[in-house]
Amino acid sequence: MDGKIDIFTIMFLVLAVVIILKLRSVLGRRTGDDEARIDRNRQRALERAQAAGKNGAANDKVVALPRRDRPDQAGEATAAASAAAEERVRAFAGGDGNLEEGLLSIVRADRSFDPDGFLKGARQAYEMIVTAFAEGNRKALRTLLSKEVFDGFAGAISDREARGEIIDQSFVGINKADLLEAELKNGTAHVTVKFVSELISATRDRAGAVISGDTKKIKEVVDIWTFAREVASRDPNWRLIATQAPS
Numbered sequence: 267m268d269g270k271i272d273i274f275t276i277m278f279l280v281l282a283v284v285i286i287l288k289l290r291s292v293l294g295r296r297t298g299d300d301e302a303r304i305d306r307n308r309q310r311a312l313e314r315a316q317a318a319g320k321n322g323a324a325n326d327k328v329v330a331l332p333r334r335d336r337p338d339q340a341g342e343a344t345a346a347a348s349a350a351a352e353e354r355v356r357a358f359a360g361g362d363g364n365l366e367e368g369l370l371s372i373v374r375a376d377r378s379f380d381p382d383g384f385l386k387g388a389r390q391a392y393e394m395i396v397t398a399f400a401e402g403n404r405k406a407l408r409t410l411l412s413k414e415v416f417d418g419f420a421g422a423i424s425d426r427e428a429r430g431e432i433i434d435q436s437f438v439g440i441n442k443a444d445l446l447e448a449e450l451k452n453g454t455a456h457v458t459v460k461f462v463s464e465l466i467s468a469t470r471d472r473a474g475a476v477i478s479g480d481t482k483k484i485k486e487v488v489d490i491w492t493f494a495r496e497v498a499s500r501d502p503n504w505r506l507i508a509t510q511a512p513s
């Protein structure tokens with residue numbers, strides 16, 4: 267070109283300046299959405315930095331959960347508990363081989379079985395049953411007796427009621443309770459107990475006159491009862507399944 271500025275050149279220059287200014291005005295300005303997005307990103311970055319900074323301190327405050335024993339440790343604990351239970355049974359049997367064998371068969375099928383605990387519960391059950399029978403309380407008896415024994419007790423109560431008789435009784439206490447026999451039969455534990463108790467008992471007729479017993483005299487009573495429970499049952503209660511008179 268001869269040093270003169272061409273009109274087209276000037277137009278291109280002006281157009282370029284206009285385009286640059288337009289792009290700058292658009293690209294250099296933040297919209298409301300841009301500001302909100304930047305603020306959110308800044309907040310997230312700040313939260314991540316704070317969380318990373320607290321990791322060391324947080325580790326000091328972690329509460330350790332109880333660790334699960336390894337299978338071999340759990341097996342060792344079970345074996346130790348079983349051995350301890352069997353040792354208690356042997357001590358309880360006191361050298362009675364038959365009783366020891368029967369109790370061991372039960373405790374091996376039911377690790378929760380404890381002869382001392384059973385005997386304590388049997389003493390309580392004995393008092394409840396004797397008292398409920400004297401009072402004619404069939405509801406209480408039904409939960410403590412097997413069906414066969416309940417039917418026998420309920421029949422005796424019905425006969426007594428038909429005659430118009432009542433039992434005037436006071437339970438003094440149990441002097442002695444001993445385990446005589448124990449066995450596991452078809453998944454059911456059977457334990458026989460000999461009770462020696464003291465009662466004040468008298469039977470009155472319709473008019474209230476004493477026809478048997480004595481309202482003031484303490485009488486010693488000996489009963490031999492057998493209790494049973496299915497070892498696989500979730501029901502922890504034992505039931506009276508048989509009664510017999512001492513020989």
